[in-house]
Amino acid sequence: MLLMLWNSILLAIREIRRNLLRSSLTSLGIVIGVSAVITMVTIGNGATKKVKDEIENLGANMLIIRPGQRPRHFGVRETAKPFKLRDAEAIKREISGIEAVAPTAATVIQAIYGNKNWSTTVTGSTNGFLDVTDWKIEMGRRFLPSELRSGVSVCILGHTVYKKLFGDEDPIGKRIRLKRLSFKVIGVLKEKGQSSFGADRDDFILIPIKTFQRRISGNTDVTNIYVSVKGGYSIDKVIQDIKLLMRERRHIRPDEEDDFYILDMREIMRILSSTTKVLTSFLGAIATVSLVVGGIGIMNIMLVSVTERTKEIGIRMAIGALQRDVLLQFLIEAIILSSFGGIIGIILATIVSIFLCESLLVPFVLDVKIIILAFGFSIAVGVIFGFFPARKAANMNPIDALRHE
Numbered sequence: 001m002l003l004m005l006w007n008s009i010l011l012a013i014r015e016i017r018r019n020l021l022r023s024s025l026t027s028l029g030i031v032i033g034v035s036a037v038i039t040m041v042t043i044g045n046g047a048t049k050k051v052k053d054e055i056e057n058l059g060a061n062m063l064i065i066r067p068g069q070r071p072r073h074f075g076v077r078e079t080a081k082p083f084k085l086r087d088a089e090a091i092k093r094e095i096s097g098i099e100a101v102a103p104t105a106a107t108v109i110q111a112i113y114g115n116k117n118w119s120t121t122v123t124g125s126t127n128g129f130l131d132v133t134d135w136k137i138e139m140g141r142r143f144l145p146s147e148l149r150s151g152v153s154v155c156i157l158g159h160t161v162y163k164k165l166f167g168d169e170d171p172i173g174k175r176i177r178l179k180r181l182s183f184k185v186i187g188v189l190k191e192k193g194q195s196s197f198g199a200d201r202d203d204f205i206l207i208p209i210k211t212f213q214r215r216i217s218g219n220t221d222v223t224n225i226y227v228s229v230k231g232g233y234s235i236d237k238v239i240q241d242i243k244l245l246m247r248e249r250r251h252i253r254p255d256e257e258d259d260f261y262i263l264d265m266r267e268i269m270r271i272l273s274s275t276t277k278v279l280t281s282f283l284g285a286i287a288t289v290s291l292v293v294g295g296i297g298i299m300n301i302m303l304v305s306v307t308e309r310t311k312e313i314g315i316r317m318a319i320g321a322l323q324r325d326v327l328l329q330f331l332i333e334a335i336i337l338s339s340f341g342g343i344i345g346i347i348l349a350t351i352v353s354i355f356l357c358e359s360l361l362v363p364f365v366l367d368v369k370i371i372i373l374a375f376g377f378s379i380a381v382g383v384i385f386g387f388f389p390a391r392k393a394a395n396m397n398p399i400d401a402l403r404h405e
Contacts, residue, residue, distance in 0.1 A: 031348060338379055
């Protein structure tokens with residue numbers, strides 16, 4: 001049995017080498033199919049990992065409390081009265097398991113230094129903002145407690161603003177203008193780069209929230225409250241405690257809906273990850289169609305090969321070859337063609353995936369399981385689409401085959 005199998009493999013390889021160009025073109029469909037499936041899934045996995053890394057970089061244990069109700073009806077949401085600083089202080093004081101709290105308010109302002117200017121977001125907050133978002137200081141320092149209490153005009157620059165206004169110049173101690181107000185630069189944040197949605201996370205200026213309220217917004221409103229939960233504490237329990245506290249402070253009756261909502265970064269991670277996984281599966285399924293098309297190509301060429309080699313088949317059967325011998329020979333030929341295409345497709349997919357991942361700035365995450373699955377599918381395509389031509393050859397009448405011209 002093994003000898004018969006080995007002879008069938010040798011005959012198949014000899015026939016493939018005899019028509020090398022045609023065999024290579026036949027395998028091209030499998031090459032494209034396998035490489036497309038692996039490339040699409042690899043890029044999708046890289047995008048999913050990038051989303052997870054960015055959420056974890058922001059803080060997987062971070063909560064964002066916002067006034068109003070969750071966006072609904074194509075992004076429209078009901079508004080509600082804003083928070084106050086004392087709400088953030090109450091959360092920090094009364095909720096157990098809180099690592100840091102950061103009340104924030106923001107607006108877009110033109111920042112000016114010398115003859116350079118840059119339109120950016122100015123965010124009023126506390127040092128808690130740096131703790132919650134895990135943002136490190138690259139140059140300079142944080143706000144002093146006295147600066148936060150008195151609301152003096154000092155600022156910490158995001159890395160993009162620093163480069164746009166100062167280039168390579170040391171900004172510490174220099175003064176910039178926001179509107180007509182002069183602010184002293186006391187620090188520069190480390191660069192975090194773009195988010196998955198293309199937003200520049202380093203394009204902002206941080207100032208004390210009391211300074212923002214007194215000198216820029218002219219009110220005591222707080223737009224968002226950022227909260228980080230200590231490790232080992234139940235985030236769901238903290239969310240529930242915050243809801244009860246805020247309902248009490250905002251005088252919401254038991255029969256009324258919340259006029260605020262809490263964004264859980266874990267929930268955002270799950271939503272974004274599931275979205276990218278669905279898109280990856282969808283793209284992989286589309287790419288699989290290429291494998292089917294490649295299989296049809298193999299069947300077409302094998303049928304042509306059977307027709308061309310009719311007399312050869314008749315001679316083999318006349319000198320004693322069984323139907324199963326002929327069936328096995330043509331089936332192995334189809335499997336070798338699809339396997340060869342699968343191997344080349346894997347190599348091509350790896351090269352293309354590395355290049356595309358670098359171009360799209362996503363991590364290269366090669367899934368061994370999808371490689372095995374794609375290669376196995378390519379072999380299955382060879383078996384399925386090679387069986388009909390092989391069966392046709394095996395069922396030939398030797399006398400009719402010998403008469404064929």
